[in-house]
Amino acid sequence: xxxxxxxxxxxxxxxxxxxxxxxxxxxxxxxxxxxxxxxxxxxxxxxxxxxxxxxxxxxxxxxxxxxxxxxxxxxxxxxxxxxxxxxxxxxxxxxxxxxxxxxxxxxxxxxxxxxxxxxxxxxxxxxxxxxxxxxxxxxxxxxxxxxxxxxxxxxxxxxxxxxxxxxxxxxxxxxxxxxxxxxxxxxxxxxxxxxxxxxxxxxxxxxxxxxxxxxxxxxxxxxxxxxxxxxxxxxxxxxxxxxxxxxxxxxxxxxxx
Numbered sequence: 001x002x003x004x005x006x007x008x009x010x011x012x013x014x015x016x017x018x019x020x021x022x023x024x025x026x027x028x029x030x031x032x033x034x035x036x037x038x039x040x041x042x043x044x045x046x047x048x049x050x051x052x053x054x055x056x057x058x059x060x061x062x063x064x065x066x067x068x069x070x071x072x073x074x075x076x077x078x079x080x081x082x083x084x085x086x087x088x089x090x091x092x093x094x095x096x097x098x099x100x101x102x103x104x105x106x107x108x109x110x111x112x113x114x115x116x117x118x119x120x121x122x123x124x125x126x127x128x129x130x131x132x133x134x135x136x137x138x139x140x141x142x143x144x145x146x147x148x149x150x151x152x153x154x155x156x157x158x159x160x161x162x163x164x165x166x167x168x169x170x171x172x173x174x175x176x177x178x179x180x181x182x183x184x185x186x187x188x189x190x191x192x193x194x195x196x197x198x199x200x201x202x203x204x205x206x207x208x209x210x211x212x213x214x215x216x217x218x219x220x221x222x223x224x225x226x227x228x229x230x231x232x233x234x235x236x237x238x239x240x241x242x243x244x245x246x247x248x249x250x251x252x253x254x255x256x257x
Contacts, residue, residue, distance in 0.1 A: 003042040011049035015039070016056050023062055023073055024162050025128055030075035034063060060159035074163070078213065081164060084157055085209035091154045092138060093202040097194050099144035107144065108189060111137060115182050122178055130178075131162055137182065141201070164212065181207075 003018055019039070022028040036054065040047045054071055057063045065071045114137045121129040135158065142151045181204060188200035 003039060011045055012052035012056070015043065015045075015049050015053035018043070019053060019057060020060075020062065020159070021128065024131060024165075028073050030073050032073045034071050034073065036071070057159075062159050062163055074160075076160075076164065078216070080160075081209065081212060084160055084164065085205055085212075088154070088157060088161065089202040089205040089209075091150060091157075092141060092205060093198045095142050095145035095147065095150055095154070096189075096201045097198045098147055098150075099141050100189075100192065100194055100197060102144050102146060103189060107140065108186065111140060111186055111189070114140075115179065115186065118182070119179055131165055134165075135162065 003022075019028070019034065028034065034054075036047050036050045040050045043050075054063060054065070058065060058071075062074055063071055064074050114133055118130055118133045118137070121133060142154050145151065185200055185204055188197045191197070
């Protein structure tokens with residue numbers, strides 16, 4: 001790990017961003033231990049802000065603390081992945097049907113600009129920026145839905161979705177795939193066909209889920225997951241490791257969320 005020293009007042013928020021970045025980039029891997037004292041020392045701050053950051057990251061579902069064993073980066077079982085993506089499909093499908101009534105030409109231009117930036121950043125292999133821009137694409141739709149509870153529910157999945165995306169790269173190595181998958185969504189929005197638009201977004205997200213699951217299945221068959229795993233979870237969690245084997249430890253992703 002390589003955390004830079006901090007000097008501003010809002011330390012806990014900066015620590016959250018720093019650790020989150022390490023997780024999304026793959027520098028911190030699933031089941032890897034994160035130690036409050038070590039991070040505080042590297043950043044040149046007291047342990048208080050780090051402790052507060054840990055609490056926030058645990059709420060986001062990015063880390064988990066085991067009593068008397070320590071704090072570890074969260075890992076996911078296949079069922080977790082299915083639940084996250086299928087819920088997202090339902091939420092975004094409904095949100096985009098609501099958003100259609102408020103969608104304006106300037107919004108389509110904004111989404112088009114985001115897609116251009118995604119491709120530009122992908123060419124530079126900037127995984128974190130691709131992930132951020134990709135999330136902005138979907139966030140814009142959720143905002144246009146003008147449904148606070150719907151948005152809040154979607155937002156609660158955001159961090160885990162980005163983490164999942166940051167753990168795989170194989171199925172989105174092609175810039176054509178990135179452009180094509182989102183161009184389909186833009187083209188659907190332009191039609192104004194509510195049923196088509198809703199189906200397009202749901203299909204888009206479920207396709208990402210299936211590609212992720214396929215990728216993890218191939219990793220498990222090839223035995224590559226064992227080579228890049230971050231290690232077993234502590235104590236009683238060890239029994240679950242076999243179920244997670246296909247998921248834990250893949251490093252980077254520019255895929256969808």
